[in-house]
Amino acid sequence: MEKIHTLEDLYRHKLEFVPDYIKKDVGHFNVFKIEDFIGTTGKPIPYSRKDYYKISLVIGTNRYHYADKTIEVKQAGISFANPMIPYKLERIGEHQAGFFCVFTEDFLNQIPNIKEYLIFKPGTFPIYELDADSLLEFQHIFNQMLNELNVDYAYKYDLLRALVQQIVHKTMRLIPNESVQEKSHSANNRITSLFVELLERQFPIESSLQQMKLRIPMDFATHLSIHINHLNRALKNVTGKTTSQLIAERILQEAKTLLKHTDWNIAEIGYSLGFEDPSHFTSFFRRSVQMTPKVFRG
Missing domain, CATH: 1.10.10.60 (Homeodomain-like)
Known part of the structure; x- marks a missing residue:
């Protein structure tokens, strides 16, 4: 059986601490810059399953292996990791940058109907290549997330959920209609x-x-x-x-x-x-x- 990677693992192995609020019932959310987590280029990260959701904005050439499918993103892409479905990321290019946010089931459940959208449905390939304009839009949203996370505001997690929704809807608009109308x-x-x-x-x-x-x-x-x-x-x-x-x-x-x-x-x-x-x-x-x-x- 492969090890299930938890949020605690992410903090402990990458950041060397486990914040107390990760265990709060409100549903944990955090956002990071990918540059702080870059591994060895060309060495695939093994298939793994995690106990959290993850949305990544990746700049650089990468190859994603998901179920029986593989897709190569040459410049920039946005990906959605489902806790139950393992995937493998293979970094190809030297230049790697971007952002990723992680959140728990509790956080996601407080966004109405989000699991009904195609990108969270089983069987969809959760990687979408971005053009220059879309990349700028997503970069702006992730920078907003970083800013909001550091603000002392009682309702900042509501704002962060709204930003997650923006990412979801902007991604959904990238999907061709024929992909939604599946046989x-x-x-x-x-x-x-x-x-x-x-x-x-x-x-x-x-x-x-x-x-x-x-x-x-x-x-x-x-x-x-x-x-x-x-x-x-x-x-x-x-x-x-x-x-x-x-x-x-x-x-x-x-x-x-x-x-x-x-x-x-x-x-x-x-x-x-x-x-x-x-x-x-x-x-x-x-x-x-x-x-x-x-x-x-x-």
Whole structure:
């Protein structure tokens, strides 16, 4: 399992402190200049998943790897990082500059309907190349963010949310109409791809203390921000199988691997695969392969 990078990690490793207000219920927000975070050019930053949202304005040549897609931005681009979807950034050019802001789910939830916009929908490629005029507009907004963050004003986070909304709407205007009017089969393929990615991200199970977090169809529907019936239809259309069948097949595959290649007891394996009661795991396994986990292990 890859490590999930938290806001605390960001501060601790990059800025060497963790501000107290990061844990406040209001929903944390901060903004930085990219120049302070530049790594080695040409060395890809590994795929990672974070527990926060991130909007980046990047000046320079970069290559983004997201799901099964790759796009190269040659001059400037704006990107939107979703906490549930890993991506990889590969810095190509020597000159790298720009800004990025990070914020929590609580901060985002206080902006009405923002998750309904295309840039936050599963399956969209969240990188948009900018021309010179658009770049100047976004630079101005990020500079406003930096200024507002340092002002002692009781409602500054409301202003910062408004600036985030400006970025979202200006980006949405860059998207061609045909990208918004997507065909059903393409949407089904994207939903299926993201579902499989969420499912596979939970494996391999590397510790008996590790437990699957997404275990039932509703868990996946919630993380993909779609109705459970929509998820089922998409998966059935593409794979011919239901959400429950696909989850069960992958759990069974991991169960066989753990039974054959670890010395964990049956209860530990069942727990790691989301079965709180060992008898439920045994019943699931026997129903699937017509033998108990103990017999299968030999």
